[in-house]
Amino acid sequence: MTRKLIITGGAGFIGCHTASYFAKKGYEVVIIDNLSRKGSLDNLNWLTKQSPVTHYKTDIQDKKAVEEIFKKEKKIKGIIHLAAQVAVTTSVINPLNDFNVNALGTLNILEAVRNYCPNARFIYSSTNKVYGLLNTVKIIEAPKRYEINKKEGISESEPLDFHSPYGCSKGCADQYVLDYARIFNLQTVSFRQSCIYGERQFGVEDQGWLAWFIIATVLGRKISIFGDGKQVRDVLYVQDLVELYEKFIEQGNNLNGKAYNVGGGLKFSLSLLEFIDILKDQGLEISYTFGDWRPGDQKVFVSDNTKVIKELGWEPKTSPVQGIQHIVSWVKKHRELLSSFMSD
Numbered sequence: 001m002t003r004k005l006i007i008t009g010g011a012g013f014i015g016c017h018t019a020s021y022f023a024k025k026g027y028e029v030v031i032i033d034n035l036s037r038k039g040s041l042d043n044l045n046w047l048t049k050q051s052p053v054t055h056y057k058t059d060i061q062d063k064k065a066v067e068e069i070f071k072k073e074k075k076i077k078g079i080i081h082l083a084a085q086v087a088v089t090t091s092v093i094n095p096l097n098d099f100n101v102n103a104l105g106t107l108n109i110l111e112a113v114r115n116y117c118p119n120a121r122f123i124y125s126s127t128n129k130v131y132g133l134l135n136t137v138k139i140i141e142a143p144k145r146y147e148i149n150k151k152e153g154i155s156e157s158e159p160l161d162f163h164s165p166y167g168c169s170k171g172c173a174d175q176y177v178l179d180y181a182r183i184f185n186l187q188t189v190s191f192r193q194s195c196i197y198g199e200r201q202f203g204v205e206d207q208g209w210l211a212w213f214i215i216a217t218v219l220g221r222k223i224s225i226f227g228d229g230k231q232v233r234d235v236l237y238v239q240d241l242v243e244l245y246e247k248f249i250e251q252g253n254n255l256n257g258k259a260y261n262v263g264g265g266l267k268f269s270l271s272l273l274e275f276i277d278i279l280k281d282q283g284l285e286i287s288y289t290f291g292d293w294r295p296g297d298q299k300v301f302v303s304d305n306t307k308v309i310k311e312l313g314w315e316p317k318t319s320p321v322q323g324i325q326h327i328v329s330w331v332k333k334h335r336e337l338l339s340s341f342m343s344d
């Protein structure tokens, strides 16, 4: 039986790893990606060299074009919806575009699923930004990091509180995804992802900070830290996330309409200052200055993974030290390519 998967944003950072993984498992992979992100064409070339994938250079804002693809591609087992405008700063500069891609674009994909493959499993890559500034959580300042008064981190019971246009558009899409399970009986889940990192992440200053720090350091660029460097994130290596996607596509019975917080958890959390220490341990000399906090920046976000561990039997495996080693060697190998991107 054909096991066909549609991956929107399949040429992006998370998308190309997802596509590669599922193609190697024998899935027929169909990608919808308009290649608007710098680096996505390179990711697509990397992918097509190793796996046979079908690519549509289509914008998810184009409802008709999206529908045509779903009409043509039959027997779809799953959809992993990753295409998005991904930077908070860009969303502040152009909120309407951010809304059109993230909220309306998601609705276009959901409608196509409802009309052409209502029995397929659907994953939405949501974000921890749906919890906003976490004003109800008590922040404690330690010498190298902020901490919170919640032992396991932030769970799904935390109130939604969208901050920044990006938070609003992703949060809006997150709610539609859950509601389409209630109202139209679709098999949807929303994974509210923390910071994801790994190779092929063409990180820039305002998105993909972990990769950006490494790229900038290897290329000898200066880095600005927004805030005081004590902000904490739990970090999840991309391969671990892809394994979670597989669990839902393969085994996600009766999970429709659920949201899960997904991240490295407390065990795999880091402050920027601690991250810099790891880079130093790996022989990188990093040069940085401090600047103002950005709108919507959380001081601490650590995902409480209890629900996803219990209901999907998944756990992050890769420690930040291991994952960072992988990126450092990828960046060192692709110095020229990354340098040409930076000078564009």
Ligand SMILES: NC(=O)c1ccc[n+]([C@@H]2O[C@H](COP(=O)([O-])OP(=O)(O)OC[C@H]3O[C@@H](n4cnc5c(N)ncnc54)[C@H](O)[C@@H]3O)[C@@H](O)[C@H]2O)c1
Pocket (backbone or CB within 6 Å): 008, 009, 010, 011, 012, 013, 014, 015, 032, 033, 034, 035, 036, 037, 040, 058, 059, 060, 061, 081, 082, 083, 084, 085, 086, 101, 105, 125, 126, 127, 128, 170, 192, 193, 194, 195, 196, 197, 208
């Ligand atoms: N990387 C993270 O840390 C992180 C954390 C939380 C949530 N997410 C979510 O995961 C998803 C993937 O993130 P990523 O880091 O791989 O980003 P990415 O920018 O590398 O990938 C997104 C892909 O979508 C494509 N795209 C953008 N707009 C499009 C449009 N209008 N039509 C079709 N394709 C379009 C881009 O060309 C790119 O290839 C996003 O939805 C993002 O919001 C990412």
